[in-house]
Amino acid sequence: MANSLARLSLNECKLQFYEMRQYWFETVFGLLFFSGLFLALFFGIKIFIPDDQNTLSLDGLMMGYVLFAFCSGAFNAVPETLGSYTQKGFLEQLYMTPSGFTSFLIARVLATLFVTLLSTIVLAYFAMAVSGNWIDLNLFVLVPLLFLMSPSIIGIGMIIGGMTLVYKRVGIVANLAMLGIIALVSIPALPPNLASLLPLAPGAHLARIAVLEQQSVPLTYFLIVMLNSVFYLALGMVIYKQFEKMAKRKNLVGQY
Numbered sequence: 001m002a003n004s005l006a007r008l009s010l011n012e013c014k015l016q017f018y019e020m021r022q023y024w025f026e027t028v029f030g031l032l033f034f035s036g037l038f039l040a041l042f043f044g045i046k047i048f049i050p051d052d053q054n055t056l057s058l059d060g061l062m063m064g065y066v067l068f069a070f071c072s073g074a075f076n077a078v079p080e081t082l083g084s085y086t087q088k089g090f091l092e093q094l095y096m097t098p099s100g101f102t103s104f105l106i107a108r109v110l111a112t113l114f115v116t117l118l119s120t121i122v123l124a125y126f127a128m129a130v131s132g133n134w135i136d137l138n139l140f141v142l143v144p145l146l147f148l149m150s151p152s153i154i155g156i157g158m159i160i161g162g163m164t165l166v167y168k169r170v171g172i173v174a175n176l177a178m179l180g181i182i183a184l185v186s187i188p189a190l191p192p193n194l195a196s197l198l199p200l201a202p203g204a205h206l207a208r209i210a211v212l213e214q215q216s217v218p219l220t221y222f223l224i225v226m227l228n229s230v231f232y233l234a235l236g237m238v239i240y241k242q243f244e245k246m247a248k249r250k251n252l253v254g255q256y
Contacts, residue, residue: 005103012111020115031119035127038065042131058133063212066124066137067146067185067204072178073116074150077109078161078240079174086168092253109154117143135212142211148222149203151229153181155236156199162243166252190221199232 020027038061045057085091095101121139128134160177163170181200189201190209196202203225210217247253 004099005107008099008103008107009110012107013114016111016115031123031126034069034123035130038062038123038127039130041065042127042133058131059135059212060208062124062128062131062133062135063208064185065127066120066142067207068182069120069123070116070146071150071153071181071185071200071204073119074109074113075153075157075160075177075181076174077112077116077154078105078157079164079170081105081108081112082161082164083168086164095253113147113150117146136214138211138214142207145203145207145210145225148225149200149207149229152199152203152232155229155232155234158233158236158240162240165247166243166250168252190224192220192224196224196228199228202228 042058042061045061082091085094094104097104121137124137156177160170160174163173184198184200185204187195187198187201187205189195189198189205192202202221206217206221206225209215209221
């Protein structure tokens with residue numbers, strides 16, 4: 001089972017890189033759009049915020065940009081897959097494959113996380129080079145934290161994905177969720193408070209503390225992030241399964 005999932009994940013990685021190369025125009029301009037969005041915010045803050053507050057604000061913006069870029073990719077893994085494959089007309093066939101649709105979806109998510117991580121790192125260093133505002137990302141700390149927090153936002157993506165199975169077009173809901181990600185990566189959720197109950201928020205704050213501020217972090221903070229990730233991933237899976245049952249009952253899986 002593990003070997004099969006590993007091979008499936010590797011094939012999905014190859015497929016995503018092939019699609020990025022095949023549709024290079026969209027890939028390049030997508031990267032330029034995200035970079036341009038950050039640079040517009042960066043220079044806007046640099047102009048309007050006093051010099052004595054610039055460094056802290058711009059470093060925080062850079063860290064928020066990295067978190068948003070990665071988390072948006074993790075969030076879109078399930079909804080984009082279901083939406084794209086439904087439009088292409090072979091989602092129903094994936095349910096009948098020997099490995100099963102669940103294995104395919106897990107492999108797709110793992111591959112998307114890997115590809116998104118590489119894209120995020122490239123975007124981050126490109127944005128730092130253009131803006132001249134360098135921060136120590138410390139990838140040995142940042143990468144594990146990104147993967148630790150990602151299940152919570154994947155769980156939210158699974159809810160949107162389940163809605164896609166039934167309602168087909170839920171773009172407005174997905175866009176609203178993307179706006180929510182911007183807020184969640186900036187909310188102070190540690191030390192524990194009510195914001196710690198929100199998806200992603202404690203993980204994003206932990207990353208800022210450990211990577212940006214380079215402070216020692218209590219073990220309880222890691223436990224909070226882990227529980228948050230497990231809870232929202234489990235919640236997303238349960239709700240997704242309910243939508244999936246509804247789609248099968250109404251014969252909507254193969255329709256668009």
